[in-house]
Amino acid sequence: MNRDRLAQFFNRFPVNLAVILLCALWLLPTFGLFITSFRPQEAVNSTGWWTALASTRPGRGAYQQFCAECHGDSYNALPNADLTNPDLIGTFRRSLNLAATFNREYNGVIHIPEDKRPNPQETADILDHLRIVSGLQAPPAQFTIANYKDVLVGYDARGGTYDEACAADGATGTRTCDFLTDATAPNAVFRGMLNSFAVAVPSTIIPILIAGFAAYALSWMDFNGRRVMFALLVGLQIIPLQMVLVPIYRMYTDLGLNGTFLGVWLFHTGFGLPYAIYLIRNFVGRLPSELFESAYLDGANHFTVFRRIVLPLALPAIGALAIFQFLWIWNDLLVALIFLGNSAPVLTYQLSQMVDSLGGGWHRMTAAAFVSIIVPLIIFFAFQRFFVRGLLAGSVKG
């Protein structure tokens, strides 16, 4: 018994290991980004995210190694060189200034003998530590939610945070410094999220609704040219979206649809339809014909069959398709940029605005990424069962 288990374990071991490794490969960078999104700009600048979880800073250790012997554990063992004195530490603007003292003689003794000197990095760590000890600078914060706050209100200056700016300058023309008011302002990211919903929800429902009817018609209604029509629709998929941007933009200019939600809905519907029809038709087409025959025999018309039989059975396909369509539209920047632009900025558009032309504001991008990821994650987990559910199982006996 035990041996069997052991053998089973070793049989599965390579597979399990591969799965774990693959998961780690995907999750580790995401985890790193997640940690980074909670770190202040200065911390991201100076150290990697993996150091954020370590509680101590390196300066204390370096001090113990190189300085504590003479200066003591409490920093003030030498009365002439009290390292807790901010005036003394303040004279060292950079670690280079501190390093310059190593060679100097104090009371006839070389400050630090040549073979015992810290390297430049250690010197910098020691100075950093002493600046904190002497009260010249506050211990650096390792974690902050400022990035998320900045993203939600759309605060996009190169340095500083929304809270700091509000504390220093107060309300300006572009902000009221009331978090909820600012977060729902027309140019804030939260509003962008609402706009994204306004774009994505109808753009998902409309094409799938039409595609459902079309798929039923193409698979179970007998009319001439059915196959040709289906082939044509499938063939439409090969038209790249970028090719039609200018013609459709021109058309929309004439129709006054630029900058309206309707225009974007129609565009996404047009481009979502071929694939949606293709996918649902393949699914509906494979339903057993006995189901339909018995339904027709019982006197059901096409609409009843569609509503009572096809729709419930095709739910997994429709659900999966809806998730894909929704995620694709949620993540789309190009279409929203061209047809909506700044008249109703969507989330992706807002996020692309967070960083200026020289890369300023980069430290907020990780937080922005997680803000934009939340909705797809919720959608995915909420509708995940559609991927795995096999409604067909047991629907036909015999």
Add this chain to the structure above:
Amino acid sequence: MLKRLSLLVVVLLLIAGSAYAQDASNIDCMGSEGSTLSIMASWAGEEEETFRSIIGPLLEACNITLSYEGTRDMNTLLPTRVEGGNPPDVAIFANPGALKSFADNLVPLTDLGVNADSYSESWQTLGTANGNWLGLPLKTDVKSLVWYSPVAFEAAGYEVPTTWDEFVALMDQMVADGGPAPLAMGFESGGATGWTATDFVQDILLRTQGADYTNGLATGETAWNDQGVIDAWTTYVDWVNKYNVGGADNATTTPFADAILMPFQDPPQAWMVKQSGFAGSAVIQPNFPDYVYGEDFAFFVLPGQGEEAPPMQVSGDILGVFNNTPATQALVAYLSSAEGATAWAASGFDLTPSSAVDMSAYENPISADKAATLAEASGVSYDVGDLVSPAVGQAEFDGITAAVGGGDVTEILNNIQSLMEQNMEATPEASG
């Protein structure tokens, strides 16, 4: 009596108030009151805020509603808008090449009431296509700067070099001292990787061959595979290998913004970084809020062969107008006026190319020093990479990246030259 007196006071105050308002503002609205103005630019974030503050007085005085679209994807968006017959009223281009690709759609500035006197002839020529002056020079930045840390220089006993030979000797000294590398030359920048390097090469060229020779690269008068150019490229590649942090391998993979920070970290990873004027207020200061300009960070102009000031390499953002409306007329008039130029200078958003500017308006000490170096320079040379067609510019970026990676400089420059010749042949047809 009292009532009448107070009425008199009120009337007097009203008169004084309106007189004051007229004095405070010389803005000519051109009848644009209450209209809307749409602007597309690549400025987002803090840059957008600054730009809005510059044109704020105009919008307020004329009650114009601004519809501003700041996008990093102007190369996608603007052609679609123009082709689709719905261009923004005004677009701000990062270089003259982009402006000229819309030469057929833009309104000549002379039709819009521009104050031409505010701009030198070379700035006007920059935005001229098919004989029409289309591009209003809006913003310029000096590129031939070397940023360093005076505090660190002092601690190490280094002096700011005043001649080319001193500069090279200083870098050799730094290598010999065994400390941090002399230069942070990382130039990774996504699809535009290479621009920092080509800027540097152009600065070397300006110092070894002079401004006329260098400017000739853009017009075709100087061949790209000429010996002088080959020498400059070779010098740059040598320097990357000798003086860069981590040598040539690191140069192509280190983001340019990270390289800018290297001399200012503690401990420093490099002694100096050659980068445009934006580095100070847009990168160093926001990343090190406690640092004081002039003590913790400062710049010197990359020295020339002799003691005299070398030519300055500059970049520029240019405004083009698609729709001739009262609002765009008012905007062009305002930006080209002394008032607009001074508002630009006061904003600290790089420098204004307008000669109508009041130099004392540069309140920010970094901007003031940059403006002073530009005024002292013995001439200006526009970034060649921005003047040539986008294809040649990209070939130059890719070429320098390949050269740093060990490619053959002569072969790379031969390719750029033949591409340049193809483009020169194609241009007359395209414009005709």
